[in-house]
Amino acid sequence: MDFWKYYDVTHKEHLVCNPMSIEKLNELITLLALKSGSKVLEIATGKGEFLIRLVEKYNVSAIGVDISPYHLGDAKRKAKERVPNADLTLIEMDGANYKPDTPESFDLTCCLGASWIYNGHEDTLKYLMSQTKRNGLVVVGEPFWISKPPKEYFDLSEIKYEMFSKHAGNVQIGENLGLKLLYTFVSTHDEWDRYLGLQWYAIDKYAQVYPEDPDLPEFLAKLNKEKKLYLKWEREALGWAIYVFRKTLERLDC
Ligand SMILES: C[S@@+](CC[C@H](N)C(=O)[O-])C[C@H]1O[C@@H](n2cnc3c(N)ncnc32)[C@H](O)[C@@H]1O
Incomplete structure (x- = not known):
């Protein structure tokens, strides 16, 4: 399966590709209170909405990295329209291989909803910390278990229980x-329902316009399976949060 095409088709209607409302996104941006010229790195920037809003509000110098040509294409188009003169660099590559010339050089580093790039929450935080100045901010979006679903769920899902922690566990990992x-x-x-519902809506819209697309049956099968897993188990069992941390240590071995 062309996974990035699937992701593009199912996320056509999304402004941000995570279960956070635009109101909360704006609240987060206000809370970050960045100085003009601050250096920002976002891994898995998606369609770039968060980064572009940061540039619009604070005139930051920003780098966004994403592996998907579809999402990064959307991000570049938006950036050209909304912040054509900004110091904003959008790089299409695997975030796991992104190594800036100077470590610990960013005022804010982020990765919202893509911790698999670094094999999980802890190593994502370690990577972001290694790129963040002392006293800088580290922001991640990460799932957490509210409760453990039954074996039947894990038999059907690609998600393993070990992949995620509890909400307090996600905090503790950062504090450790x-x-x-x-x-x-x-x-x-409501935010989860919107995030998932927009995917069901988007694929239906795509199917109306491109019924002959040979990828469509596989896309529909995948999304329908995900829809069932969500409605039957994940809606009650899986949470998601954005964690805003400050890096207080001078230097880390990571
Ligand atoms: C759940 S979306 C989140 C996007 C964005 N952070 C947001 O919240 O709107 C996950 C993103 O990770 C990107 N991605 C997946 N694997 C990646 C990798 N190895 N390196 C960089 N980006 C990756 C996808 O293209 C997608 O844009």
Whole structure:
């Protein structure tokens, strides 16, 4: 399957590709209170909405990295329209291989909803910390278990219980690394329903326009399976939050 095409088709209607409302995104941006010229790195920037809003509000110098040519194409188009003169660089590559010339050089580093790039929450935080200045901010979006679904769920899902922690566990992992938690935005059912529902809506719209697309049956089968897993188990069992941390340590071995 062309996974990036699937992701593009199912996320056509999304402004941000995670279960956070635009109101909360704006709240997060206000809370970050960045100085003009601050350096920002976002891994898995998706369609770039968060980064572009940061540039619009604070005139930051920003780098966004994403592996998907579809999403990065959207991000570049938006950036050209909305912030044509900004110091914004969008790089299409695997975030796992992104190594800036100077470590610990960013005022804010982020990765919202793509911790698999670094094999999980802890190593994502370690990577972001290694790129963040002392006293800089580290922001991640990460799922967490509210409760453990039954074996039947894990037999059907690609998700393993070990992949995620609890909400408090996500915080503890950061604190064990020397990060100080400043704030969390925990998504509500409404935000999750919108995030998933927009995918069902988008694929239906695509199917009406491109019924002959040979990829469509496989895309529909995958999304229908995900829809069932969500409605039967994940809606009650899986949470998602944005964690805002400050890096307080001078230097880390990571
Ligand atoms: C759940 S979306 C989140 C996008 C964006 N952070 C947001 O919240 O709107 C995951 C993103 O990770 C990107 N991605 C997946 N694997 C990646 C990798 N190895 N390197 C960089 N980006 C990756 C996808 O293209 C997608 O844009």
